[in-house]
Amino acid sequence: MKKTAILSDIHGNIIALEKVVEDLERRQVDRVVNLGDHVSGPLWPQETIRFLKAQNWLQILGNHDRKLITQDQKDHGLSDSYAFQRFNKDDLDWLRSLPASLDIQKEFLLIHGTPSSDTTYLLETIERGRTRLATQDEIANRLGETKFPIILCGHTHIPRVVELFSNTLIVNPGSVGLPAYEDDFPEYHVVETGSHFARYSILENIHGSWQVEMITLSYDYQKAAAQASKNGRHDWDIGLRTGYIKK
Numbered sequence: 370m371k372k373t374a375i376l377s378d379i380h381g382n383i384i385a386l387e388k389v390v391e392d393l394e395r396r397q398v399d400r401v402v403n404l405g406d407h408v409s410g411p412l413w414p415q416e417t418i419r420f421l422k423a424q425n426w427l428q429i430l431g432n433h434d435r436k437l438i439t440q441d442q443k444d445h446g447l448s449d450s451y452a453f454q455r456f457n458k459d460d461l462d463w464l465r466s467l468p469a470s471l472d473i474q475k476e477f478l479l480i481h482g483t484p485s486s487d488t489t490y491l492l493e494t495i496e497r498g499r500t501r502l503a504t505q506d507e508i509a510n511r512l513g514e515t516k517f518p519i520i521l522c523g524h525t526h527i528p529r530v531v532e533l534f535s536n537t538l539i540v541n542p543g544s545v546g547l548p549a550y551e552d553d554f555p556e557y558h559v560v561e562t563g564s565h566f567a568r569y570s571i572l573e574n575i576h577g578s579w580q581v582e583m584i585t586l587s588y589d590y591q592k593a594a595a596q597a598s599k600n601g602r603h604d605w606d607i608g609l610r611t612g613y614i615k616k
Contacts, residue, residue, distance in 0.1 A: 414455050521541075525541060566586055
């Protein structure tokens with residue numbers, strides 16, 4: 370089994386991504402998987418997509434990536450619009466080349482949200498404007514007939530390792546680039562991790578047992594927050610600095 374680095378939800382934060390790459394290179398991982406939402410946001414989408422295009426990684430689409438290549442520009446939200454305006458045809462073609470999910474030798478499934486929806490949370494349930502850990506039954510219902518020993522997902526930005534009925538291990542590495550956000554879908558809620566750190570995970574099979582390392586890295590988050598503020602996104606400024614959303 371290869372030593373696998375799991376990244377997700379970079380959201381155009383190239384300086385957080387660079388810190389993660391520096392760390393994973395030191396750990397000598399064998400492969401990198403990247404679970405989507407690569408570029409959307411008021412930070413450095415162009416620099417981020419150019420970096421990602423040059424990597425020999427396994428990469429899939431997130432919901433924001435999908436919207437960039439399928440949605441009419443006039444319907445883009447603020448984060449998607451900022452990114453879209455900075456891309457050329459080659460950038461968008463690269464996004465179009467990415468799959469929505471990846472099946473790796475019937476052992477690993479790479480998804481952004483759930484197997485059937487990149488906008489649905491797999492491991493979280495929304496209640497009273499916040500998220501909680503979903504129950505095993507809720508997770509099983511969202512997986513449906515999908516069965517894999519290892520499922521890697523993103524989307525919620527919340528790092529978790531969940532064992533489902535002792536025969537499926539689900540890993541969400543958290544977000545490389547955005548530790549807190551607010552969303553109106555499917556209803557208004559906030560997602561907060563409580564700190565500024567860039568997050569990713571390493572998965573490895575050691576002597577027949579799976580081991581997951583959840584990694585948090587400090588980086589120049591104040592520079593990222595200042596970039597968001599310069600581009601008129603006070604919500605991102607606060608989220609990047611604190612890991613909370615304050616109204």
